[in-house]
Amino acid sequence: MIKALMARLAQRERTVEYPAKEPVLPPRFRGRPQLRAEKCSGCGSCAEACPTQAITAGPLSLDMGKCIFCGLCAEICGEGAVTFTTDYKLAASSRQDLTGPEYRLARALEKKTLALFGRSLKLRQVSAGGCNACEADVNVLNTVVFDLGRFGIQFVASPRHADGLLITGPVTKNMEYALVETYNAVPAPKIVIAVGACAVSGGLYAGHEQTAGIPPQIPVNLYVPGCPPHPMTILDGLLRLLAKI
Amino acid sequence: MKDILDIVAFRNRVINAVSGGKALLALFALPEHVLCAVLGDREKRSAETLFAAVEGDEYPSLTPQCPQAHMFEREIAEQYDIAPLGHPWLKPVRFHRPYRAGAKVFAETGPAVCDFFRVEGAEIHEVAVGPVHAGIIEPGHFRFQCYGENVLHLDIALGFQHRGAERALVSNPKRRIFYMETLAGDTTIGHTLAYCRNIESLGGMQISESAEAARAVALELERLANHAGDLGALAGDIGYLPTMSFCGRLRGDFLNMTALLCGSRFGRGLLRGGGLRRPVTKEIADELLSRLIAAEADLKNAVELLWNTPSVLARFENTGVISAENAVALGLAGPCARACGLGIDARKDFPSGIYLKREFEPAVCATGDVYARAMTRWIECRDSIALIKEILPAAVCGPEPEAKPALAPDSLSVSVEEGWRGEICHIARTDARGQLDFYKVVDPSFRNWPGLALAMRGQQISDFPLCNKSFNLSYCGHDL
Numbered sequence: 001m002i003k004a005l006m007a008r009l010a011q012r013e014r015t016v017e018y019p020a021k022e023p024v025l026p027p028r029f030r031g032r033p034q035l036r037a038e039k040c041s042g043c044g045s046c047a048e049a050c051p052t053q054a055i056t057a058g059p060l061s062l063d064m065g066k067c068i069f070c071g072l073c074a075e076i077c078g079e080g081a082v083t084f085t086t087d088y089k090l091a092a093s094s095r096q097d098l099t100g101p102e103y104r105l106a107r108a109l110e111k112k113t114l115a116l117f118g119r120s121l122k123l124r125q126v127s128a129g130g131c132n133a134c135e136a137d138v139n140v141l142n143t144v145v146f147d148l149g150r151f152g153i154q155f156v157a158s159p160r161h162a163d164g165l166l167i168t169g170p171v172t173k174n175m176e177y178a179l180v181e182t183y184n185a186v187p188a189p190k191i192v193i194a195v196g197a198c199a200v201s202g203g204l205y206a207g208h209e210q211t212a213g214i215p216p217q218i219p220v221n222l223y224v225p226g227c228p229p230h231p232m233t234i235l236d237g238l239l240r241l242l243a244k245i
Numbered sequence: 246m247k248d249i250l251d252i253v254a255f256r257n258r259v260i261n262a263v264s265g266g267k268a269l270l271a272l273f274a275l276p277e278h279v280l281c282a283v284l285g286d287r288e289k290r291s292a293e294t295l296f297a298a299v300e301g302d303e304y305p306s307l308t309p310q311c312p313q314a315h316m317f318e319r320e321i322a323e324q325y326d327i328a329p330l331g332h333p334w335l336k337p338v339r340f341h342r343p344y345r346a347g348a349k350v351f352a353e354t355g356p357a358v359c360d361f362f363r364v365e366g367a368e369i370h371e372v373a374v375g376p377v378h379a380g381i382i383e384p385g386h387f388r389f390q391c392y393g394e395n396v397l398h399l400d401i402a403l404g405f406q407h408r409g410a411e412r413a414l415v416s417n418p419k420r421r422i423f424y425m426e427t428l429a430g431d432t433t434i435g436h437t438l439a440y441c442r443n444i445e446s447l448g449g450m451q452i453s454e455s456a457e458a459a460r461a462v463a464l465e466l467e468r469l470a471n472h473a474g475d476l477g478a479l480a481g482d483i484g485y486l487p488t489m490s491f492c493g494r495l496r497g498d499f500l501n502m503t504a505l506l507c508g509s510r511f512g513r514g515l516l517r518g519g520g521l522r523r524p525v526t527k528e529i530a531d532e533l534l535s536r537l538i539a540a541e542a543d544l545k546n547a548v549e550l551l552w553n554t555p556s557v558l559a560r561f562e563n564t565g566v567i568s569a570e571n572a573v574a575l576g577l578a579g580p581c582a583r584a585c586g587l588g589i590d591a592r593k594d595f596p597s598g599i600y601l602k603r604e605f606e607p608a609v610c611a612t613g614d615v616y617a618r619a620m621t622r623w624i625e626c627r628d629s630i631a632l633i634k635e636i637l638p639a640a641v642c643g644p645e646p647e648a649k650p651a652l653a654p655d656s657l658s659v660s661v662e663e664g665w666r667g668e669i670c671h672i673a674r675t676d677a678r679g680q681l682d683f684y685k686v687v688d689p690s691f692r693n694w695p696g697l698a699l700a701m702r703g704q705q706i707s708d709f710p711l712c713n714k715s716f717n718l719s720y721c722g723h724d725l
Contacts, residue, residue, distance in 0.1 A: 003553055004487045007546050011491045026501065028508030028523065051420040070423060070514055075522075125381040129408050131721050132383055133430030133511045136474075139381040143493035157379035174340055174356040174405045175384055178376045204423050210341065210409035227513065228430065231497075 015147045019245050023088070023232050030069040030084035031230070032103070033062050040081040046073035052197070052204060055082065064090060065098040065200040068227035091224045091237025098200070098225055106222055108243035113189055117163050118242050121153045123193070124162035124186065128179050129211060130169030133228040134196035138166060140231050153238055159183075164191035164221075167214060170198040170205035176212045183218050191241075193222040195234055200225055248296070249279060252304045255297030259284065260310045268589070269576055270661060270670045271687045272307070272317035274325040276344070280304070283659055283672065287594040292659055299327055302349065306332040313576030316691055322350045336360060339404035339724050344412070357386040357402035364390040364397050372706060376405045383720035391706055399701040399709075401694055406724035415684050426513050429688055429722030433512040434460075434467040434503075435664025436671075436686070436722075442597055442660035443673040444518040448650030455642035456520035457598040462533075462640050463506060463515055465629035468665040470499035472580075472622040472629075475717050476548050479619050482711045483560040491547035498540045502533050520645035530637050537637075541630050548623050561616035565700035565712035568613060577696045578689040579667020580625065581716055584610045584617035591663035599636065618715040654679040666690060666719065688722030 016023055025031070042058040054066035055073050060081060062073075073082045089105060090098075097104035108114055127135050141148040142155065156162050159182045171179060183192070194214060197203030200223045205211045214220060224237045239245045250258070259282045263269050268285035270292060275281055278299050285292045297304075306329035307314040318329040319338045326343040328350045329335065340356040342348065357376070370391050376384035384405040390398040414424040425440040426433045438460060445452060477492025500510035507515035507523050514522055551557045567577070572585035582589055590607035592600045608624035610617035657674045667689030674683040697716045701709060 004550055007487060007491070007550055010546050011494075011543060014494050026504040026508055028506075029504065030508050030514075049419075051423050068423060068513075069509075071508075124377075126377055127381070127383045127406075129406050129721070130383065131427040131430030132719065133427070133433070135381050135383065136431060137510065140493070140497055142381075143497065144490050145494050145497055155381060159377075169406075170408065172405060172407055174407055175376065177355070178384065178405070182377050204420055204427060205408045205410075205413075208409045208413060210407055227427075228511065230510070 014144050016145055018232070018235070019239065025086050025088055025230065025232065027086070029086045029088070029230065030071050031233075032085050032087035032090055033064065033067065034083045034085050035060050035062060035101070036081050039079040041079055045076050046082055049073060049076045052206065061100050063099045063201070064103060064225040065095060065223060066197065066203070066206070067225060068197050068203055070227075088230050088232045089236050090226065090229065090233050091222055091240060093222065095200070095223060098223055106237050106240040109191065109221065109241055113191065114243055116189065117191065119152050121164070121242060122156045122162050123153065123164055123166045124159045124182065125155055125166045125168070126179055126182050128167060128169040128175035129172035129205065130196065130198060134168035134198070137228045137231045138168065138195060138234060141235060146231060146235060148235070151239060151242070151244060153242075159185035160187070162186050162190075164193065165218075166193045166195055167199045168195050170202045170208070170211040171213050171215070173210055173212050176215065180215060180218070191221040192218055193224065193238070193241075194220045195224045196229060197225060197227045203227060250295060250297045252280070252297045252299060255280065255282070255295055256305060256307055258295055259307055259314075263311050263313055269311070269313045269317070270659075270668065271672060271685060272314055272321070273672075273685050274299070274321045274327055275674075275683060276325070278325070278327070280321070281672075283670065285595060285661065287589060290594060290596065292595065292661070294657065294659065302326060303328040303330050305330050308332050312574045316695065326350050337404065339407040341404070341407050341409070356404050359402060361388045361400045361402070362390065362398050364392075366392070368392060369397070385720050387709075389701070389706055389709075394705045394707065396701050396704050396706050396709075399698045401698050403694070403720060403723050406721040408721070408725065410725045411684060411686055415681050418681070422517065428686060428725060429690070429719040430511060431471055432467065432664045432666065432669070432688070432719065432722065434463045434516065435662055435669050436688075437512070437516045438464060439660045439662045439669045439671040441516055441518050442662070443658040443671055444652070446658045446660070447652040447656055447673060447675060448518065448648075449653070450519050450648065450650055452520055452598075453642060455640060456645070458636045458640035459506075459521055459525045459642050460516065461599045462633050462637060463503065463512055464662070464664075465633050466499055466503045467512060469626055469629050470496050470503070471665045471717075472626050473499055473544055475622055475714065476551070476619060478714050478717070479561075479615070479711065480551060480557070482714050483557060485551070485554065485557050488547050488550050491543065495540055495544050495547060498536065502536055505529055505533055517645060517647060518650070519648045521642060522644055524644045525641050527641050530641050534634065534637055537630060537633060544626060548626070551619065558616065560711065561619055562612070562614060564615040564708055565704060565715060566612070566614045567696060567700050571699060572613065572696070575695050575699065576692050578692045579663070579665070580618060580621045581693050581696055582667065583607055584621045585613040586611045591661045591668045595661040595668075597660070597662065615711055615715040652679040652681070664689060666717070667693065686725060688719055688725070690718040690723045693718050694723060
């Protein structure tokens with residue numbers, strides 16, 4: 001016991017001071033894209049390189065929901081018309097808010113739902129073809145570093161105990177039924193959060209005969225882009241949804 | 246391509262090679278009705294490929310004499326509708342339509358709709374779990390045959406994660422490297438490196454020593470992040486919260502070191518054929534080293550608590566035991582095999598990159614239980630940290646511009662990398678024009694899932710989370 005206590009002292013306090021302080025992200029982190037149409041020559045080499053048809057030239061636009069933030073477009077553009085900033089705040093309330101040209105950050109839930117979930121939100125996570133990167137960076141929110149519980153958000157084991165779903169992956173055909181059943185098992189009112197390029201748009205797996213996407217009977221309240229999104233991007237989205245920032 | 250054997254000769258050669266100690270790294274069908282086996286010779290540090298033509302749509306199964314072929318033959322039957330006659334437990338692997346029309350071997354069914362091994366008896370009950378699990382993890386279905394709390398048998402049905410990546414990456418060259426990065430998202434470096442090796446081999450590219458050192462650093466950082474996370478999760482599964490909490494944080498610290506290199510915690514965008522996509526500067530190497538030294542002390546502090554706590558050892562020891570004989574028979578890979586006393590590791594047996602010029606000693610434990618799988622990970626963490634410290638100064642290198650070398654036509658390339666879960670085997674083939682026309686991926690999870698089922702025999706059902714975590718296998722890496 002004394003060894004565990006000594007270890008606890010040695011490991012120190014590790015929870016980030018967010019949202020009181022801005023988080024420190026790696027300098028090479030690729031966050032919100034910045035487009036400078038005036039620099040674009042319209043050559044189309046960015047669109048040619050893009051693996052997910054997220055970017056188009058003439059007029060220059062980038063769909064953050066399709067983007068996997070590989071940075072090939074920025075690397076290939078000789079004019080500097082596309083760059084990636086380190087801004088991690090990307091989550092949006094609707095699919096259109098991610099397509100640009102003006103990206104719009106997520107808005108809070110409407111008043112009645114917010115009154116229900118604002119102080120306590122229980123989520124059931126469903127991975128439906130996710131590669132385990134989105135899953136890992138959702139899971140990490142439960143560690144002492146992010147300490148999701150302090151915001152009143154918790155992941156629960158049963159959809160019956162949940163207020164909503166957090167979905168990752170392109171929704172494989174083989175998971176479609178299980179996803180719908182899990183959604184139906186969540187008591188209403190309920191919310192849905194799509195995390196990662198795959199869940200938002202199919203990402204790299206869009207157009208595969210083996211993937212279906214989130215079915216239309218499951219309405220999505222929050223879209224979190226990225227491949228995978230940084231944990232801060234996911235947390236920022238959740239807190240915006242709950243009007244905590 | 247090399248000589249094509251008749252199926253009887255092929256079968257005998259594979260069975261004899263495997264019973265003589267060779268590793269069946271892959272066994273698969275090519276679209277033109279040809280079987281291919283990749284046999285690794287760990288002593289000679291080499292691999293050979295054997296081919297056999299299949300007459301009609303069936304051939305005599307290898308599995309009765311060579312249990313390692315079990316999953317591979319089920320995959321062949323599902324993908325190409327070729328029946329391995331006499332296979333003891335033939336059923337789908339991923340529950341998708343076969344690659345050619347008019348499936349005969351398996352009727353089209355939904356995922357996990359298949360026979361499960363059943364024990365009958367008045368006091369026997371069956372427990373079904375999944376595909377949606379209680380935690381934040383990927384989907385899979387588990388069927389336990391139980392007598393009271395005791396598990397008599399576990400049958401595992403996967404395929405829920407099937408995205409069709411293996412064939413899509415051939416037909417979509419623009420997405421190819423990104424598919425590699427997401428085959429198993431927690432093994433981005435491992436799989437992408439295996440792919441790069443094939444492209445470099447087919448394209449005749451030379452890699453600088455500094456780029457090789459940087460790649461080795463990235464591969465070890467990936468191992469460290471996952472092993473640290475697993476050690477924490479193992480502690481969590483038995484309710485030992487200090488190590489769970491500390492290692493949860495440390496895992497992120499290792500991921501953030503990878504993010505220093507390329508901006509992504511999972512190593513997305515770091516590698517490309519020919520070298521690295523992004524430079525490793527002196528400043529980055531220095532920063533990485535100072536973070537590594539800090540994390541090393543914290544990891545030691547967190548993990549050694551496990552070995553000093555009797556209640557932890559009581560749960561780890563003798564739980565989920567696999568014998569060395571069974572590990573060999575099933576063809577287990579990675580830390581799960583090394584925990585059973587097998588000194589197999591691609592860094593030693595099939596060296597590439599920096600390992601061509603240095604000796605590597607795999608971490609080995611003997612007892613084959615959860616304790617051994619945890620301890621193997623801890624030894625590997627220490628080895629990885631020591632290795633990174635040593636080679637980091639030599640890893641400062643510039644980026645490589647994107648090269649699209651002409652690939653050798655009508656060639657086949659095999660690469661094996663030791664990812665954190667074990668040997669990752671990729672096979673690439675080019676057509677007469679030098680374009681990839683076939684690609685095969687064997688994630689170590691494909692070899693290890695039957696090991697988990699075996700480890701659960703005779704265990705209490707409540708030991709499943711602990712045993713499962715001690716393997717921590719990939720669902721999408723298996724389902725691709």
